[in-house]
Amino acid sequence: MTAKDIHNHLSKLENDARLNVWHFALLTAILTLAARQKQSKTINVSRRKLMALSHIKTLPSYHKYLRELQELEIIKYTPSYNPGYKSEVELLV
Template sequence: MAKNKILASLFRAICDDQRITTIHFGLFTAIALCWERNGFQYPFNISRRELMAICKICSTRTYHKCIKQLHEFEYINYFPSYHPVFGSTIYWHKNFEGKSKKLFIMDFNF
């Protein structure tokens, strides 16, 4: 599946979800931007510091709460590394089911 179609499906899924706030959306957008900056590698690593700067989150508590919720809401699979150099690993969750019950199945075999 083309990368632009994957991004469109990701954003359609998150826009239909009533649980998502502007902070979630900003963090999700920052994650998508990091994916693009990493050459659309799958999986990809992220830096908390970089994401917080991109989406203008000042509190690490807010960052951790929102990234944990994106994981719980099954938009991402988040694996923290606790290593300052390597960063945490992100996988896009393959199934997205929003409040509108639309199902987005992602094919990540590029």
Template sequence: MNYIQHLNARLVDFYDDDRLHPGHFSLYMALFFYWNLHRFTEEFFANRTELMKMAKIGSKSTYHRLLKELQDFGFIEYRPAKSPHELSMVKLSQNCTDSGTLVGRTRTIFGTYRPKSVPDTLYIKQYKPNKRSLGAKPRSQLEVLDFFKEKKYDLEEAFKFFNHYQAIGWRIGGKVAIKDWKAASDNWMLKAKELAHEKKKKKAANGSDHLITQTEKDYGQPL
């Protein structure tokens, strides 16, 4: 996946498509951003809240209309969830033109003008520490998903972890503020493994296999 080539091709496509308006452009760029965060997987989870915030869309109906239109125009494939237990997924079309055709189309639109060189100092990112840099809470649900993927944790637990602490303001027991959400997620997974083990143990003890006896018998004794 060539990030620059794909993005440039889509911008040229947008230039030629009179059906599109700023809402489509804004939503597509938000989708492209989250696609990049997911390392350009074939499809990825569409978090409506995060996408609406990124695209500056204030209405759910507008959000769904723009998604449908982008799909009808051939830019994305949208698979909505059929139940509260499923995830809505999005796939971005990758049928971009090759680099030679793209360069020719770009020159036709913008000519051969080359801007003057820009001082390197303008590209230096000024880093200013803030509360988020301390890791008190994640920037978004996607950051939690990426962390759980990196640690090879169950992604279902990532949603449970995020929703739980998001609901109580990222505080342990609703009182003490979390200082490191990644450490809290490690503890969450340890607890989840303990609960899963206890559940499995309890199921076995409840007679899931009637041939298993809980007492030892001395088979040396006569009947």
């Protein structure tokens, strides 16, 4: 994922009044991991990494904003309950 791809994803959502700063923080964290992994659609994520990159400090807040991004159909989150495998996030926008 390039800087242009990241810009394109964020610009599609910048006028969405349903999103707040914490949604964008989480999206930016997801896009950062996508760029590091050189992925554009399906990104391997961990809760610890996403919380650190987005500066979300509490589990309830993290889960709330991740759930809302799913409900708004911005991402598709597929959790992994196996500690050996990371969860996946698919960008839908």
